[in-house]
Amino acid sequence: MNGRALVIGGGIAGVSAAYALAPHFDVILLERESTLAYHTTGRSAAQYIENYGVPAVRALTRASHGFLSDPPDDLADHPLLSPCAVMMIARPDQTQQLEAALIAEGGGAEMKRLEPKDALELCPILRPEYLGGALLEEDGADIDVAALHQAFVRGIRKHGGEIRTDAGVSSLEATTGGWRAASSGDVVEADLVINAGGAWGDQIAGLAGIPPVGLVPKRRTAFMVTAPAGLEDSPMIVDIDEQFYFKRDGQQILCSPAEEVPSEPCDARPREIDIAIAIDRINDATTLGIRSVKSSWTGLRTFVADQAPVVGEAPDHPGFFWLVGQGGTGIQTAASLGSVMAALVTGTRLPEGIGPEVIDDISPHRLFRTPREATP
Ligand SMILES: Cc1cc2nc3c(=O)[nH]c(=O)nc-3n(C[C@H](O)[C@H](O)[C@H](O)COP(=O)(O)OP(=O)(O)OC[C@H]3O[C@@H](n4cnc5c(N)ncnc54)[C@H](O)[C@@H]3O)c2cc1C
Known part of the structure; x- marks a missing residue:
């Protein structure tokens, strides 16, 4: 020692x-x-x-x-990752950001450029008129x-x-x-x-x-809503400008407005306005029609x-x-x-x-x- x-x-x-x-x-x-x-x-x-x-x-x-x-083996009895691809989606006016993300890829898992119809096949609750394109990281995973x-x-x-x-x-x-x-x-x-x-x-x-x-702690809120049937294999969906994301989690969907609001170090609590913003954005992009939330929480992501x-x-x-x-x-x-x-x-x-x-x-x-x- x-x-x-x-x-x-x-x-x-x-x-x-x-x-x-x-x-x-x-x-x-x-x-x-x-x-x-x-x-x-x-x-x-x-x-x-x-x-x-x-x-x-x-x-x-x-x-x-x-x-x-x-x-x-003596620390965990199963793999700590299970497959959950990540699809970054863009509206027609955001497609340039898809190209920028592809250029930044550098050495990580491969990202595939998808046309709207392919993105819709992977996540059928997306609205066709919302989509300009997408990027897929197939090797994403749930931890x-x-x-x-x-x-x-x-x-x-x-x-x-x-x-x-x-x-x-x-x-x-x-x-x-x-x-x-x-x-x-x-x-x-x-x-x-x-x-x-x-x-x-x-x-x-x-x-x-x-x-x-x-260090600057920044708030980020997440909440759960009921998942519709047929979403079992959907990738996690992330707005290319990180204005919202959602992912399947058992019988529910985890949603977030992906906010980055500076905070003092504290036991952070959700604010209704952040949840309302996320619901608005996700309802714009999907046919989910979220009206109620099952649970919510906020954590601090801390950056320099x-x-x-x-x-x-x-x-x-x-x-x-x-x-x-x-x-x-x-x-x-x-x-x-x-x-x-x-x-x-x-x-x-x-x-x-x-x-x-x-x-x-x-x-x-x-x-x-x-x-x-x-x-x-
Ligand atoms: C909504 C949200 C989504 C996220 N999603 C992801 C994701 O998908 N993937 C990912 O990799 N990361 C994600 N993160 C980030 C990730 O959760 C954090 O980077 C990570 O948990 C930070 O861990 P930590 O141990 O540094 O901090 P903490 O978990 O906050 O631990 C710090 C600990 O220090 C203790 N402490 C403080 N002061 C003292 C003291 N004086 N004496 C003793 N103890 C003290 C605190 O009580 C606390 O338990 C997400 C975060 C949020 C909020």
């Missing part, structure tokens, strides 16, 4: 890092809530899409595929988020790691050669700290006097300005590691991000498919460079 690692936050980021570090460190994970995955991790759309996000995110998504499709989270938790426990809930970190200070945190009346000493606090990441750094990386995650040691604060800013892709990138974190901490090999350019793109150092340093 290399010493003790304190992981703050029990969402998907915290458990993935704790899992990857557990073979090397005596790991302790502290979560403020009484259950793990209560915040953004428990509120996602659970989708795997390779052609989504900035290049570093796409590489991290591809590098997570192996774990998701074939997790270790079993609860099983993925549980797989990491099992892995942590298997290696003797400790997980505490109702254990919010209320103070954090550097000591000689390590860190000391106060949590629910206990003091935890560790050699290094992983900040996986999601929307609260900058606040956690602030406890130790470490400068923020500029360049939309890449922030992963690595804080400049000038040895032993404090950031693992934040996963935005809308923290589930599909969790497996590789956990491995990247362990590789950076232990100096061991990066996961397959993750090169130094990705590490530069996600390094916290990039956010503190002066403009002169940033320009070659």
Whole structure:
């Protein structure tokens, strides 16, 4: 063992890092809530899409595929992905955006350009007059988020790691050669700290006097409506300008206005106006005729300005590691991000498919460079 690692936050980021570090460190994970995955991790759309996000995110998504499709037998008893293609649709006035998305494809799963009639065959509830064209990512998938989270938790426990809930970190200070945190009346000493606090990441750094990386939590709402018959094999449908999306989920359809409204870190709640906007847009595009909603929720997707995650040691604060800013892709990138974190901490090999350019793109150092340093 290399010493003790304190992981703050029990969402998907915290458990993935704790899992990857557990073979090397005596790991302790502290979560403020009484259950793990209560915040953004428990509120996602659970989708795997390779052609989504900035290049570093796409590489991290591809590098997570192996774990998701074939997790270790002792951690999950079934694959964590099940097929769910993704179809990006465009109105006649949006077809240029389809071409732009095809150009940005770069290295991910293949995207096929579809004529409206082919798109209608795949999703018969779309209105023919609404459609100008579509793009299909056939290799999209639904992620079993609860099983993925549980797989990491099992892995942590298997290696003797400790997980505490109702254990919010209320103070954090550097000591000689390590860190000391106060949590629910206990003091935890560790050699290094992983900040996986999601929307609260900058606040956690602030406890130790470490400068923020500029995290902006952004609201995103989702809600469920009853699914009509005949939609069993439909792909997830995403507006090419991400103004709404919907996907089949058992007997229901998960819908979202795909809003990105900045928020304070908080336990976000849905607003009626966002749901009404989504219903309007989805009813325009489809024959669903949504009139009532079965359940709804809102989560915070947290970004820095360049939309890449922030992963690595804080400049000038040895032993404090950031693992934040996963935005809308923290589930599909969790497996590789956990491995990247362990590789950076232990100096061991990066996961397959993750090169130094990705590490530069996600390094916290990039956010503190002066403009002169940033320009070659
Ligand atoms: C509507 C919606 C749809 C999404 N769809 C997808 C999708 O399809 N695919 C995908 O990959 N991603 C998706 N995402 C994004 C994904 O859910 C997030 O990127 C991911 O869950 C972030 O995980 P996290 O662990 O960083 O954050 P969180 O799950 O929020 O975990 C952070 C944890 O830190 C804890 N914490 C904070 N402060 C402290 C403290 N002081 N002490 C102890 N603990 C603390 C919090 O209580 C929290 O549990 C979606 C998000 C939303 C909202």
